[in-house]
Amino acid sequence: MNEYLLQAGLAQTTLHPLNLRVRHAAGSIITLEDGRELIDFISGIGVSSFGHGNPQITQALKEQIDLHLHVMVYGEMRQASQDRAAKLLLSLLPDDLDTVYFVNSGAEAVDGALKLARSSTGRQKIMAVDGGYHGNTFGALTVSSNKARKAPFEPLIPGVEFLIWNDVQALDAIDHTFAAVIVETVQGDAGIRVPDPEWLSSLRRKCNETGTLLILDEIQCGMGRTGKPFAFEHFGIEPDVLCLGKALGGGLPMGAFVSSKSRMKQFANAPALSHITTFGGHPLPCASAAAALQLLKDLDFQHTERLALRFEQTMSEHDLVEEVRRIGAYIAIELPTAEAVNFCVHHALSEGLLIYFFLSTPCSFRVAPPLTMDEATWLRATDILSQTLDACASSMR
Ligand SMILES: Cc1ncc(COP(=O)(O)O)c(C=O)c1O
Structure with missing residues (x-):
């Protein structure tokens, strides 16, 4: 001890x-x-x-420190570092993923994505996947799979069920009552479990049929880790919401969830300020992320x-x-x-x-x-x- x-x-x-x-x-x-x-x-x-x-990241941080640090809560003032990070990130993603919400950590990105799914579908239930790890806030912990890690903190958020990994038949449990399915594209904490491509494409189809959003958690497997910029690129599918974190901030604390403009607008007017954060989109992690994303492009x-x-x-x-x-x-x-x-x-x-x-x-x-x-x-x-x-x-x- x-x-x-x-x-x-x-x-x-x-x-x-x-x-x-x-x-x-x-x-x-x-x-x-x-x-x-x-x-x-x-x-x-x-x-x-x-x-x-990394010299590019360090240089970007030094330049940003000389310009400004925090000036105002996220979403009120236009900041060049946010513009740069968003532009680079979105340039690497499919057209439908055209809007990013920057937050402070992976778990916060997961919680933001779950809230977005509930508010944009008007549905409550969330389907998660056994073996998944999504972080330690109440939302992220609820959709994570390890029961012993969850037990001391119950009751967690209601309305969450679990699918068996790689089981095509089990996908029948997804119906019109589910707001979203959340899954790591490649499971990390389960010991690097690479999905059967057939299962992932069936999951994508089932989500389309039932109007359920597919949230891919690439907080650990994104940003080049799997040999492509984003892991979903190996499997010929695209998410409705993508969660990022870890390497995104180039060593600074940062998370992000990415979706479409129409969905993300929910947070601005249904009601206004439905998801707010003081430090999300802070200029230092954004400057660092912009440098990291350029490095990702050049890897x-x-x-x-x-x-x-x-x-x-x-x-x-x-x-x-x-x-x-x-x-x-x-x-x-x-x-x-x-x-x-x-x-x-x-x-x-x-x-x-x-x-x-x-x-x-x-x-x-x-x-x-x-x-x-x-x-x-x-x-x-x-x-x-x-x-x-x-x-x-x-x-x-
Ligand atoms: C796949 C995945 N999702 C979410 C998280 C949570 O991220 P954070 O620790 O930044 O909250 C992690 C962290 O290990 C992760 O590996």
């Missing part, structure tokens, strides 16, 4: 935090106060996708795919590895036990590599490196991980 944060007066989220003190982070390397260097093989859980201290997806594929092959060949699930640089490695995962996370850390757990998938660990990581660093990380798996296998004998 490690209470070092509590002792410093800071709320703690587990009794076993990593307890590392950070001095500096640049590119794919985090430098600790004691001088040790760690390869960041998880991008701060899918955030630092364009590398730590070399083939570079990352080649390195991620080679990594997958090396990992799959190890006797201890039961399965590698991967799409782009969004990767889960499954081991025989949760103890093996725990061993590997700590052993890799002691060797200078940061990998990490999933919340709800204890026998797998996650790998999601910065999309700008160079080949030599990928190879060094792969070596450390191979040695870590060897050490784990010997410890289990």
Whole structure:
């Protein structure tokens, strides 16, 4: 048990935090106060996708700081940083996704999307999907699947039901009473579960037939993580509402939900000010997001795919590895036990590599490196991980 944060007066989220003190982070390397260097093989859980201290992002932030910070609550004053971020984001999305609402986090984007679905359809029920993770506000927690994480906070919001992942028959439960179905395009916390394309297209069809909105949560799997700018591009479908966060802010706190002008107008007049936020669309995250979106546009997806594929092959060949699930640089490695995962996370850390757990998938660990990581660093990380798996296998004998 490690209470070092509590002792410093800071709320703690587990009794076993990593307890590392950070001095500096640049590119794919985090430098600790004691001088040790760690390869960041998880991008701060899918955030630092364009590398730590990316010069374009840092420059955009410096320029914005010199202009202005907060001037007025979101939606009252025109701010150039918001215009830039919106223009770049919408230029990467299908025509029907033409309006963005910037908020402060992923969970807030999910709550905003759920509110938009209820108010624009006049319906109350929401369908979610088993294995889904959408965040920790009351709305986002309700549509998340892990029951143990929800139990202490009940009652949650009413009217939410769950579908079985990848089950085409189960889609029959969606009818005209549902405002929306919310699903991660690729499930993250479920251990990188890539959907059957047939299931996703049947889900899209069912939503069309019943006038139910399809909300895709790409807070973690969007922004280039899966090898395309947005994960839905792999599956030939488009959402009615798209939720983004994490890497969108280029390292600053930011979320967004994107939909059509006609739907989003609800918030302006039915009633007026139906969804408001003080800091959503803050100029610093918007300036940073505009830089991150430009980096996304310019990403070399083939570079990352080649390195991620080679990594997958090396990992799959190890006797201890039961399965590698991967799409782009969004990767889960499954081991025989949760103890093996725990061993590997700590052993890799002691060797200078940061990998990490999933919340709800204890026998797998996650790998999601910065999309700008160079080949030599990928190879060094792969070596450390191979040695870590060897050490784990010997410890289990
Ligand atoms: C798929 C998904 N949705 C929503 C969230 C919640 O985002 P935040 O932690 O910014 O509230 C997360 C966070 O991990 C996520 O992975």
